[in-house]
Amino acid sequence: MSKRIDVKDLNVYYSKFLAVEDVNISIEARSVTAFIGPSGCGKSTFLRTLNRMHEVIPGAHVEGEVLLDGDDLYDPAVDPVTVRGQVGMVFQRPNPFPTMSIRDNVLAGVKLNNKRISRSDADALVEKSLRGANLWNEVKDRLGRPGSGLSGGQQQRLCIARAIAVSPQVILMDEPCSALDPISTLAIEDLINELKADYTVVIVTHNMQQAARVSDKTAFFNIAGTGKPGKLIEYADTTTIFNKPLQKSTEDYVSGRFG
């Protein structure tokens, strides 16, 4: 249950402002793809176009095509809610629902949509999702406690469990480790490596070592200057990007000469 993503000639706008220009990229199913680049280059914006989350911001719209296994996400007949059910997302800051227990947080995708689920199915789903997020052993004795009582790293894994509980095809992660300490980061990175067996994972990161550690392919985004649109500069195997990039700016960035 994972799908590939093909993006063709995508421009992303905030009202009239062109934020990301002319992206063409193909993301394989069951792989980890990292987006790297300096701040403000549009990698987060582009990531959010992959499940139409950028539409939450008034005035945001796109031109071009995003194909999920050949189906265009931006077809006028497509409901963004359906898209988000297939393409899950994990955010920069852990954001468990403060009114819900750990268990209810995992079941949020089911319960908020008012789907009926039997108690035994729910228990099974909670355990499967929490195991999938490497959190089960830490929280199995306190599933009824509030999710906001966990540590930052645990909260982030809870958010990942919540995302995989709705069995998406793709999981997008927007700098999932930037608010975490190195130990929690390691736990998330291990988890990403396991997730790619079942899901297509796309991760935005500012940490180049992290991109090198977890991803199969890496896309480098850059921006010519403030007010100019961000562009996809280079997209290749992670080893190529970090060892023999074709573009000069990619080499400068990954070797720490700028950014």
Add this chain to the structure above:
Amino acid sequence: MSSALLKTRRSQLTKGRLPGYAIWVVLGTAVVLAAAVSALIGFDVLVWALIAAVFFVAGATLVTAAAEGRRKAADSLMTYLVYGAFVIALLPLLSVIWTVLERGLPGLSYDFFFTSMNGVTGATDNASAENGTPVLGGAYHAIVGTLQITLWATLVSVPIGLLAAVYLVEYGRGGALDRAITFFVDVMTGIPSIVAGLFAAALFALLFGPGTRTGFVASVALSVLMIPVVVRSTEEMLKIVPNELREASYALGVRKWRTIVKVVVPTAISGIASGVTLAIARVVGETAPILVTAGFASSINLNVFGGWMSTLPTFIYYQILTPTSPTNIDASTQRAWAAALILIIMVMLLNVVARLVARIFAPRTSR
């Protein structure tokens, strides 16, 4: 040897500081001096306390200035002025509570809570005054009226206010409708309560003929006063729900209205509930709009949709303005104060409820 020395000598770091007992010396001196001065001009406790306070602030400032310098003196002067302002702000409140307790408690009895003014006439009051028997008559009808009218006002205004706030925060995007609602809510906040009463009276006069006065008309008048308060407080509460929670919900494929109903409102519910309770506390004491909409009754009426009703404020108003027995007004005065005490207790209970509700619904963060 050096440790023995350290024990006996004063620390270099506290040099030039007044010792702790200095303030009490100044206070004692100020009280004694003030007693002397007030004795000269005619003794009175209030004058004594006032002069003592002035002497104390001046004396403490001067002593501090001499011993510790200008900066410390300014600091202590300001500290005492702030405390003084606090006491002055508290005095009227304490005075009100004291007066109402003192005059209201004698009138509180089981009968006062559970009988109405039905059949209580001037003759009854004259008889109880002459024979020294307990004052008859009670505020049962007014208590029931207050509860019913306020309940209906809440039922009318909470859905409207809540939905308006949800529209403003979640759907409005600074458009014309958005700004118009905000503007009119602000205007409504400033409407005098009698105008709200006249509005409700006129509205029901148009719909059901002139002179339509029932408890429900009063509820509508009160809801005109409540709606802006509910909208404002709910709006503020919804605004502080982090956007991340909405995004987290959308990212799980949850529709916008479900996100609002199941994530946004529950997260803000404690603030919304206490805002609503405070809005109720605000209107429960209204008098003028009740008089023009619900009229006044001295017997029990449990039907908000028919017949005149009275509430605690209108009960107090009539007991004071038109005593039941013109020759023995003490009975009516006592009933009015007892009703005032019940009203204050009601408002206090509502405030306690608001705090409890806020605590019960608050998102749990404990480990």
